[in-house]
Structure formats: structure tokens, C-alpha cells
Amino acid sequence: MNALVTGILLGGFYAALAIGLSIAFGLLDIVNIAHPAFIILGAFVAFIFNSQFGLDPILVSVIFAPVFFLIGVLIYKVYYASFEKTGAEALRGLAFFFGVMFIIEVLLIIYFGVDFQMVQADYIDFKLTFGGGVDLPFRMLVPFVIAMIMTLGLQYFSSKTFFGKAMQAVAQDPVALRLMAIDPARIKRIAFGISLATCSIAGALFVIVMPIEPSIGRLYIGIVFAIVVLGGLGSQTGTLIGAMLLGLVESLITTFFGPSWSPAVAFGALILVLAFKPTGILGRVGDTRG
Amino acid sequence: MTSNNKFYSIIVGLAVLAYLATALVDNQYYFFAGFAILQLMIMALAWNILGGYVGYVNFGSAAFFGLGAYAAIFVMEYFKADLFTQIITAGCFSAIVGLATGALTLRLRGVYFAIATLALLVVSETLILNWDYVGGAAGAYILPKRNPTVLGLLIVGKENALFGNYKELLFFVLCIFGLVTIVICRLIERSKFGRGLEALRDNEQAAESMGVPTLRLKLIATTISASIMGFTGGVFPYYMTFIDPISAFNLDISVNALAMPLIGGTATWLGPVLGAVVLGTLQQIATVTISSEINLLIVGLFLVGFVIFAPDGFLGLIKKFRNRGD
Numbered sequence A: 001m002n003a004l005v006t007g008i009l010l011g012g013f014y015a016a017l018a019i020g021l022s023i024a025f026g027l028l029d030i031v032n033i034a035h036p037a038f039i040i041l042g043a044f045v046a047f048i049f050n051s052q053f054g055l056d057p058i059l060v061s062v063i064f065a066p067v068f069f070l071i072g073v074l075i076y077k078v079y080y081a082s083f084e085k086t087g088a089e090a091l092r093g094l095a096f097f098f099g100v101m102f103i104i105e106v107l108l109i110i111y112f113g114v115d116f117q118m119v120q121a122d123y124i125d126f127k128l129t130f131g132g133g134v135d136l137p138f139r140m141l142v143p144f145v146i147a148m149i150m151t152l153g154l155q156y157f158s159s160k161t162f163f164g165k166a167m168q169a170v171a172q173d174p175v176a177l178r179l180m181a182i183d184p185a186r187i188k189r190i191a192f193g194i195s196l197a198t199c200s201i202a203g204a205l206f207v208i209v210m211p212i213e214p215s216i217g218r219l220y221i222g223i224v225f226a227i228v229v230l231g232g233l234g235s236q237t238g239t240l241i242g243a244m245l246l247g248l249v250e251s252l253i254t255t256f257f258g259p260s261w262s263p264a265v266a267f268g269a270l271i272l273v274l275a276f277k278p279t280g281i282l283g284r285v286g287d288t289r290g
Numbered sequence B: 001m002t003s004n005n006k007f008y009s010i011i012v013g014l015a016v017l018a019y020l021a022t023a024l025v026d027n028q029y030y031f032f033a034g035f036a037i038l039q040l041m042i043m044a045l046a047w048n049i050l051g052g053y054v055g056y057v058n059f060g061s062a063a064f065f066g067l068g069a070y071a072a073i074f075v076m077e078y079f080k081a082d083l084f085t086q087i088i089t090a091g092c093f094s095a096i097v098g099l100a101t102g103a104l105t106l107r108l109r110g111v112y113f114a115i116a117t118l119a120l121l122v123v124s125e126t127l128i129l130n131w132d133y134v135g136g137a138a139g140a141y142i143l144p145k146r147n148p149t150v151l152g153l154l155i156v157g158k159e160n161a162l163f164g165n166y167k168e169l170l171f172f173v174l175c176i177f178g179l180v181t182i183v184i185c186r187l188i189e190r191s192k193f194g195r196g197l198e199a200l201r202d203n204e205q206a207a208e209s210m211g212v213p214t215l216r217l218k219l220i221a222t223t224i225s226a227s228i229m230g231f232t233g234g235v236f237p238y239y240m241t242f243i244d245p246i247s248a249f250n251l252d253i254s255v256n257a258l259a260m261p262l263i264g265g266t267a268t269w270l271g272p273v274l275g276a277v278v279l280g281t282l283q284q285i286a287t288v289t290i291s292s293e294i295n296l297l298i299v300g301l302f303l304v305g306f307v308i309f310a311p312d313g314f315l316g317l318i319k320k321f322r323n324r325g326d
Helices: A002-027 A035-053 A056-082 A088-114 A138-160 A164-172 A175-181 A184-207 A218-230 A236-257 A259-276 B003-024 B028-051 B063-077 B082-105 B110-129 B164-189 B192-202 B202-209 B216-240 B251-264 B270-289 B293-307 B313-325
Strands: A127-130 A132-138
Touching: A002 A035, A002 A138, A002 A184, A002 A218, A002 A236, A002 B082, A035 A056, A035 A088, A035 A184, A035 A218, A056 A088, A056 A184, A056 B293, A088 B110, A088 B251, A127 A138, A127 A164, A127 A259, A132 A138, A138 A164, A138 A236, A164 A175, A164 A184, A164 B063, A164 B202, A175 A184, A184 B293, A218 A259, A218 B110, A218 B251, A236 A259, A259 B082, A259 B110, A259 B270, B003 B164, B028 B063, B028 B110, B028 B164, B028 B216, B028 B251, B028 B270, B063 B082, B063 B110, B063 B192, B063 B216, B063 B251, B063 B293, B082 B216, B164 B192, B192 B202, B192 B216, B251 B293, B270 B313
Parallel strands: none
Antiparallel strands: A127 A132
């Protein structure tokens, strides 16, 4: 029972990590391998302000979300001009993000060292205990709630607002969008900014859930991509379901086999999904082949 | 002298030179640095077979490398196999894994292959971490045999042997292997197989409709690339005399394997070689004079800089420079 609760909480947290990528990779077709690295960057920002000024990590992350948005806009500008325009995104675009990831990582290592760091907040050590051995630790519950707000908010944003619909349209048919006198590159720029802004918040959640070190993001590359692919590219609901599924499986595996096996499960699931059902659970058909 | 003869005489010349170096040079640091650069070069060449010639990005070079290393450890523990059997097993095992990964994911768009290889890296690291027979998380030690002989010849020993010590022998082995890899890459470039790869890189659908068996070609390329990485991995534990999953499956290996060709140029074998030699030397200098974190930063910055500003790498720059001269 406890494993199930833990799994759902973990799933919510995973949704927060993956939701930005579901926009970048799922809708915009930008394979941002550096997504987890940006999350860790956000986590370190939250850590600095928390340890220096005692600010709440989530508050810090919300304040810094616009900064991440701007970074995203800038990166997309470079990406668009250097790779997308010339059609070189497959090889060099991928390598570009891989390089960005390493630069972020090494800069963090040079600045903070390789030690684990964590944040302080009143609610982190708080815990609700129910009958039947079910625990609700606040260090998981708070990220879960914030993650839900973020995921559902984005879901609402992309299905109800004009800009959200424009984002979906970019994914479906950029040429048609251009015929409507809307510049797809501008939409994508803003959408990628939003994707990175979620990294700021996801970073704060990350550092609440567990201690961080500069290269820990590597372990999450597979998990976030697995969730996005599992959920069917670009669907926020799908991403949420994928995240829950992975959280549950991982929690059960950890309970029954021990934590050292859990990474293999997430990645194994990814390989199997890619091999046998590449369109995901709620998939966009005919998108992964060719 | 035709260009072919010239090429092969240079290769043979380099092999002889490498052997002379092991006999004449005393300072062991040069072998250490040389080994590191050679390893970079071979991994870069192997990556380029798939990444450069076919255009499929492999993030999991470290997986094939690490699996090779651990295949070598396994046959050593289980069959008490000698060095050469180990290296060959390593290559074959990685080739099989490469073929399987390719078969599962190469039908998809290239991006998915890239992500799947990254996943393969973590899966294989986790498996090895949990497998105590080959050392598990604690790692494994390798004790080289004393006074090994091949066909009655003493290979490693203090006197009257071909090599003074194991490091020199392994340096030489890797040198030969590097030269062989260059030859393989050049052969691929000039063969019908290589032209098929080129066609499918430029336009997969067009190539397919012209009758190029794209999937088969991709699978062959993946298998060759993976097996070369496995061979390189097979030499590694012997050289370090100690191995653990964290060093064998390190993502740094992947980023290096991918960065060198992109920095040097992906069109021909010369690109990865140039990239690895220039950057590898720079890394060795940076490690000695500043710190080992800096050398990854150098690779990262170079990689990002080159993919944005000089998409054809050193080779492209050289070409541009020459054309300007005319």
C-alpha cells in the first residue's frame, strides 16, 4: 500500500520533470537532451537562494522562471538559426544540446564541487501518518501538489488559450500556420521558453525531493524521455499518465527488488516502448516512423 | 606511387614507428597520454561510421565500450582466457549488442535511436552494477600474467622480451588496432557499401526507393561501429588493472566519441583522427596543468562552437582556407 502511495507521489514529481520536455520534444520536435541539466541548474539556483537568504525554494523558482524563459528563447534563436533553418537538426542539433548539457554540468562542478547539496524549509521534514502503515511525507507531497498545478495549468493553457492552440498547430502543420500569417518560429521560440521555465520550477521540486549534485541530471535523461514517449508525444495528459506509470513501477521495483535495480526499469521500459509501441499510450499515429 | 600504396606505406610506417617507440622511449607518461589519445581516436572513428557516414547519432558509445570491457572481464574470470581471447570476445559481444539495439530501433526516426542508445547505457550500467560475479559496484582487479609467451616468444619481460612492460604492449596493441580501424574506415568510404550509406544519409526515402537496402546497411554499420568500440573497451581493463561500472560506462566516453568527429569533420576518416589528436592532446595538457574538469569543459565548448560556427569541422575549415588561397 505504501509502495503505491509512494509511486503516485513519485509519478507526480516525474510529471513535473517531463512536462517541459513534452512541449519541447513532443510538440516542437526539439530533442533537448539538456533538459534534465537545466532542471539541475534550476535546483542549484533554488539552493543558492535558500542557503544564502533562507528563501523558500519554490518561491525562488517561480521568481526565476522568467529568467529561464528568456534563456529558452535565446537558445531557440541560436538553434533555429544554426540548425533548423539549414535542416541539420538531426545530427548537429542533437550534438549541440549534448554539448550544452556538458557545459552546464562542468560549470556547476567547477562552482559547487561534486558534493551533494540540499535545501532547508519547514515543511520538508513534516510527515502525515495514516493507519495501515501509509505515510505521506511532505517532501514528496509538496512537489506532487506543485507538479499537479503545473501540469494541469499547462494542459489548460495548451488546449484553451489561443497561444496554446497555436503551439499544437505548430506541431501539426507549420506550413499551414505560415499561410495564416503566423510565424511558426516565433511560436516555437515562446513555447521553448515555456519549456525551460518549467525547468526552474521542476528544479526546486527536485532539490526538495532529494539532495543534488551537478551530474545527477544524467540519470534522469532516460526517465524524462521515457515518460514523454510513453505518454505519446506532446500530450500533457499522456505525459501525466506516463509519469504515474513509471513512478508506480519504480516504487514497486524498489520495494521488491531494491533501489539499485530501479534505473534499469525506466530505461528498459523506454527501449521496449520504442521497439514495440513507438507511438506511446495515447500516441500520435504515424509520427515516429520514417 | 599511387595514393593507395602511399596510404598503406604510411600505415605500415606508423606501426613500425610505434614499436620502435616502445623500445626506445623510457618516460612512461608518453605511453599513458598516447594510450588515452589513441582510445579517443578509435572511439571517434567507430562513432563516425554510424554518425558521420549514416547520420545516426549514438549517445551510447560508452555502453558498447563498457560492455566490451566487462565481456573481457567475464571470460577472464570464467575461462581464465588470455589477453587476446579477451579482446576478441569483447569485440564480438559488443557487436551482438549493437546489432540487437539496431534491429530494435533503427526502423524509427534517428532521434529515437539516439535516445535508445542512451537508455542502453544506463540499463547496461545497472545490470553490471548488480552483477557481483564481475565485481558489481565495487569493481574488479585484473592481475596480468607474468612472462606471457606467444609461439614460444616471450612477450613481456625484463630482458629478451618484445616489450618491457604491459603498458607498452597495450599501447602497441591499441596503436595497431587504431591503424586497422583507419584502414577499415577508408575501405568503407571507398566501397559500394559506403556509397549506400552516403545515399541513405542524404535522403533515406530516396535511397530506399532506388533499391538501397537501407535497414540492412544501417544494421551492418551499427554492428561494425559497436564491435570496434567493444574491442577498445576490451583493452581498457587490462590497461587500468582495475575497472568499475562508473568508469567503464561513463558518459564522458560518449561525449568524447561524438565530439571528436564533429569537431574534426565527419566526412572522412581524417576528421575524427584530427579531432581526437588535437583535442586529445589539448585535454592531456589541460589535465596536467589545470584540472580534469576543465578538459570536459573544453570538449563541451568546442563541440557547441563547432556545430554552430563550423559545421564541417577542421576539415571544412581547411578546405575553406585552401579555396581562399586559390
